[in-house]
Amino acid sequence: MKPAWISVLVLALLVFLPDVAHACAVCFDARDENRQAFVATTVFLSLLPLGMVAGAGLWVRRRSREIDEKIDSEAPSDR
Amino acid sequence: MAVESVTFALEPRPEPMRRPELMADGVMGMLIFVFTEIMMFAGLISAHAIVRSQVAGEMWPPYGQPRLPVQETAVNTAALLVSGIVLVFAQLAFRKEPSRARLPMLLALLLGLFFVGAQGTEWVALLGEGLTIQSSTYGGFFYLIVGAHGVHAIAAILALGWACYELHKRRLTSSQIATVSVFWYFVVLLWPILYLNVYL
Numbered sequence: 001m002k003p004a005w006i007s008v009l010v011l012a013l014l015v016f017l018p019d020v021a022h023a024c025a026v027c028f029d030a031r032d033e034n035r036q037a038f039v040a041t042t043v044f045l046s047l048l049p050l051g052m053v054a055g056a057g058l059w060v061r062r063r064s065r066e067i068d069e070k071i072d073s074e075a076p077s078d079r
Numbered sequence: 080m081a082v083e084s085v086t087f088a089l090e091p092r093p094e095p096m097r098r099p100e101l102m103a104d105g106v107m108g109m110l111i112f113v114f115t116e117i118m119m120f121a122g123l124i125s126a127h128a129i130v131r132s133q134v135a136g137e138m139w140p141p142y143g144q145p146r147l148p149v150q151e152t153a154v155n156t157a158a159l160l161v162s163g164i165v166l167v168f169a170q171l172a173f174r175k176e177p178s179r180a181r182l183p184m185l186l187a188l189l190l191g192l193f194f195v196g197a198q199g200t201e202w203v204a205l206l207g208e209g210l211t212i213q214s215s216t217y218g219g220f221f222y223l224i225v226g227a228h229g230v231h232a233i234a235a236i237l238a239l240g241w242a243c244y245e246l247h248k249r250r251l252t253s254s255q256i257a258t259v260s261v262f263w264y265f266v267v268l269l270w271p272i273l274y275l276n277v278y279l
């Protein structure tokens with residue numbers, strides 16, 4: 001099977017197989033504080049890994065540039 | 080027919096410049112481990128926030144449960160934060176002269192031991208007052224979150240103790256002290272967040 005077909009198949013499975021997810025009755029209640037806590041923790045848990053990966057990526061980019069500049073400044077000139 | 084041999088004077092080729100590594104392998108591995116641990120504690124804090132939001136009348140701790148020793152733990156928190164600052168000085172001293180890092184590393188280790196010892200004493204007192212892991216969700220979350228941090232604190236103390244021993248034997252490298260420090264900083268910086276969420 002070609003890789004493109006595999007990608008289409010995986011995408012189709014991801015789109016059509018999942019069902020709607022509901023919070024269980026034990027966890028969820030109608031109080032406003034509870035709903036706010038669900039929203040806040042969902043945002044927190046969604047953004048935290050993205051923030052860590054983005055932070056690490058930015059740090060690597062900055063450090064890589066610093067190293068490049070150091071190599072350029074130390075490299076002997078052609079003349 | 081005579082064959083003339085011709086010799087060329089070859090100029091020595093310059094050594095190819097080795098690109099410095101972005102960070103030590105140990106530090107990279109420790110950072111990946113710390114990222115996963117951050118997500119584990121984020122899950123625990125989130126679960127705690129959800130359960131806390133369900134308590135009727137915002138009565139937290141729940142009725143009949145002992146109060147946590149907020150002020151005593153604030154002293155422990157200060158000790159742990161100071162240990163992190165002292166370890167920064169140890170790293171700076173290590174760059175100049177490794178033997179200079181001995182005293183601040185030992186001080187950080189002692190502060191860490193004080194923190195774990197004081198937390199253990201606090202647990203004994205709370206168990207005596209009837210707060211157990213099964214007494215309520217309040218007790219369950221307290222022992223789970225604070226206990227998980229305590230396990231990490233003990234692991235950090237063991238790692239720093241090993242680093243002190245290696246320094247004493249003059250075998251400690253800059254990447255090793257950096258790797259141990261990353262884990263120590265994680266334990267130090269995580270604690271105030273847990274303290275604010277669990278104790279206050």
